Amino acid sequence: MTFSYDRQIKAVDDISFTVEKGEVFGFLGPSGAGKSTTIKLLTRLIVPQANSVFILGRDMAKVDYKFMRKIGISFENDVLYPTLTGYENLYFHAKLYGINKQEIEDVMKTLDIFDARDKPAAQYSKGMKTRLVLARALVTRPEILFLDEPTGGMDPDIAAYVRKVLKDLNNQGTTMFVTTHDMHEAEQLCDRIAFFNSGKIVDIDTPESYKKRYGESRISFTVGDKIIAVDRKNKEELLRLIDQDQWNSIHSQEATLEDIFIKVVGRGLKDGE
Numbered sequence: 680m681t682f683s684y685d686r687q688i689k690a691v692d693d694i695s696f697t698v699e700k701g702e703v704f705g706f707l708g709p710s711g712a713g714k715s716t717t718i719k720l721l722t723r724l725i726v727p728q729a730n731s732v733f734i735l736g737r738d739m740a741k742v743d744y745k746f747m748r749k750i751g752i753s754f755e756n757d758v759l760y761p762t763l764t765g766y767e768n769l770y771f772h773a774k775l776y777g778i779n780k781q782e783i784e785d786v787m788k789t790l791d792i793f794d795a796r797d798k799p800a801a802q803y804s805k806g807m808k809t810r811l812v813l814a815r816a817l818v819t820r821p822e823i824l825f826l827d828e829p830t831g832g833m834d835p836d837i838a839a840y841v842r843k844v845l846k847d848l849n850n851q852g853t854t855m856f857v858t859t860h861d862m863h864e865a866e867q868l869c870d871r872i873a874f875f876n877s878g879k880i881v882d883i884d885t886p887e888s889y890k891k892r893y894g895e896s897r898i899s900f901t902v903g904d905k906i907i908a909v910d911r912k913n914k915e916e917l918l919r920l921i922d923q924d925q926w927n928s929i930h931s932q933e934a935t936l937e938d939i940f941i942k943v944v945g946r947g948l949k950d951g952e
């Protein structure tokens with residue numbers, strides 16, 4: 680799959696991957712990597728300039744709106760109707776698929792926006808808007824969810840709650856494609872993670888396996904105001920430092936997914952790294 684906005688730079692550059700049924704598959708990459716563009720391509724908001732997308736065995740170039748009920752899309756910076764209430768925003772989407780009032784209210788309760796149901800969407804905070812968009816994606820009980828930065832703009836405790844809701848849905852069988860630049864989110868949610876940068880998939884693996892392949896675990900010694908980190912395999916040096924008996928504390932350090940991302944991709948997940 681390839682896409683260029685200006686026919687010069689490829690925002691998504693010849694990527695190809697398969698997501699298994701029941702899996703949570705993540706795209707982890709920095710701002711501007713092409714994550715949102717990838718979701719737009721997968722859900723056919725824009726049309727790939729090369730190759731094609733198959734979802735649940737169907738060619739996305741040929742599906743009709745009824746099929747779209749099986750797909751939930753929660754898009755970063757999604758368009759809500761600002762003057763309609765939260766409830767009405769969901770109602771206009773759900774009506775197309777014959778979803779009833781009770782089901783809409785249940786989803787709002789699940790995402791903890793029920794109390795704000797009669798407020799215009801324009802008055803929602805950023806994190807509430809993200810949850811409203813997510814509610815719209817969930818209301819048709821889709822088999823596959825496409826989530827673009829699903830906890831964007833949320834306070835950490837609400838983000839953790841939303842991740843739990845998503846985990847529960849996955850445990851009930853919902854397949855998910857998630858983009859994020861948050862390594863903790865990727866690690867908590869995803870069975871497999873694609874490292875994604877400049878429109879390309881650099882690697883695909885499980886979080887555990889990334890750590891096995893690239894993560895060096897280290898032991899760090901605090902000696903006075905200095906921290907000395909030693910590779911766990913370097914027994915000689917470890918024993919020497921322990922013997923010296925000048926340390927205040929000893930910790931083991933696991934490589935984080937971000938450390939590994941930098942190693943594999945050559946840049947960090949945040950701007951300017």
Ligand SMILES: Nc1ncnc2c1ncn2[C@@H]1O[C@H](COP(=O)(O)OP(=O)(O)OP(=O)(O)O)[C@@H](O)[C@H]1O
Nearest residue numbers: 684690708709710711712713714715716717755860
């Ligand atoms: N509508 C557009 N017109 C032209 N260029 C675009 C458009 N949308 C995105 N781009 C460019 O395509 C590239 C990928 O953008 P995209 O929004 O897919 O990245 P992203 O990984 O989702 O970033 P972020 O983490 O900031 O959301 C960027 O270089 C961006 O400037």
Ligand SMILES: [Mg+2]
Nearest residue numbers: 714715716755
């Ligand atoms: Mg984006």
